Amino acid sequence: MPLGRAEAFARKEPVGLSLADGLGMGLGFTISLVVVSTIREILGKGSWFGIPVMPVGYPGMPYLLKPPGAFALLGLLLGIMNFISLKLEAKK
DSSP: OHHHHHHHHHHHSOHHHHHHHHHHHHHHHHHHHHHHHHHHHHHHHSEETTEEOSOTTOOOOHHHHSHHHHHHHHHHHHHHHHHHHHHHHHHO
16 A cells, blocks of 8 residues: 555656655654554563563563554554544644
């Protein structure tokens, strides 16, 4: 899907804008992967890059380390984003 979107954008815009769009899309996707994987690692094992970040005795959430845990976490993050967005719109 993102590849089709990038191609549709590149077809209508000049090379410079298409390059900037591609770099922005790639950077955004990379940031989202890093955020999801960091949350999964910290909540799943209690460590980040092997460095303990949770209190001693933290049992961890092994479900988050499995593939379905990524989908559950992504759904939770999207729900939180939608909730915050609705709260901000209600303040206007």
